[in-house]
Amino acid sequence: MDKAIRKRHILSLYRSILRESSRFFDDYAKQFLKKRARKRFREYKEETNETRIKYKLIEAKQSLNRLKRANIFDPKSVKRILEFAYGRRGQMRHKLLKPIIDEPSPAPKPIVKGYPRTAPPRMSPSLKTLITTQGKSLYPVLPVPPHKPLYPSRKANLLWWHYSKNMRTVMPPVDDKLFEEIEKKAGKGILTQI
Template sequence: MPTRQEVMRLYRGLLKNARAFFDDTTREFIQTETKKLFRKNHNDIMLDRVHRKLNGARTTLHLLERANQHIFKDVLSVLGYGYGRKGPRKLVMLEATVGVEVREEIFGSVHDVEKYRPAFFALAKYQLGVDKLYVNKDTLRSNHPINVAKMQDEHWKKIRHQVLPPVDAATMDILEERASSGIVTSSAQYLNPEYAHVIKAWEERWVKFPERRQVRRFYRRLLESIDRMDVTTVMVPNPGKYLNEKARRTTEFAPGVEKPDLIPKKVYRFVKSPLAGKQQPENANIIDIAGMDTHGSVKI
């Protein structure tokens, strides 16, 4: 069984390296998740499970150490955990944005999912395409309707793990500002001025901020996998307006009550940032070195 000194050294190393990461959202998430998991598992007595969890914590520690050296792929991996591209926050963000709970199962035909989970259906359709929502019947052993329905339910489980949750407009604005300016704003700007200088001094001592060109590169690549969700309400014709009398008695409207011609319906729209993957600003200047015009733009 690992000793207390080994576990505490690993625990403090995770918190120290998380504290040095430049993105405040990711930094707070890693610190909170580390404290929660270590407190949850400190009484575990299954030796194999303990070693497996500690090996995972060591892998995370090494990833944070490389990310704090501003290695490109490792920084993107850590940012992915902070903004729900993978890891535990992904399921939480799916519940907050498209209403799919953490332990909820998605099942049914494509028509049923579109009817009862419209936000999830719109997100999956936007990211994967409508053809990917149907199970491939050519790969099934039997095309019997019961077997097709069963495999369609299994297919929804795969789709749920493939889709990436969208973000709100406020988060997208922050990411676009950093991708454009290359400056990571300090969290001290949201505090009382008498405490702001303390936070700034703490960040200057502990947080390892990358150069501006690196910040632009990190966030522009991150924006490639992030969509903003806009929800609007439109009025559509009421499909139950002209049902026969028998079907009308089963609806939510009482007999004899006139149904409206139009009913509200939510429309989900997903927007990709114009800065996603962009390698240079729009107004990049032409470099003129020793009187020679280089027909290219400034590399950022």
């Protein structure tokens, strides 16, 4: 593909994504989508690797199609976009969880002495509170083999597996400003006005 034609194609795709983003019904998600599109297109503006350019174009077309489906109120697409915008998935979720995960806390001792890789996962007090308030257990119920004890390395693997499972499903806390926005959209205060 000629560079001039590709450039026009990319600009057309960018404008289409911004146009579809501005049609989305939720103001907060609308701003999130526009900011994300601008950031992504700027990030790969100087890309020269042909394979990566093709991959990113396919990804942008998929995003545009999801936006189009969301704008005609396809429930699955709307839900996915709202989850990304409000930090239930993706980079926003990681950004909200990072300060809680990185909070200083003592490093646990390895289960097998001299093997630091067998140390259980480090969890800050805030992270422990967040996990338990969402109804999840901090530690798994370890199996008890009938004929021999559980190997320490197996125990370490099970602890890490449980921690990873928790981190995939734990929801970050929502800041006060965003919480008020969500409450307002959910209809808080409407009954008191009637």
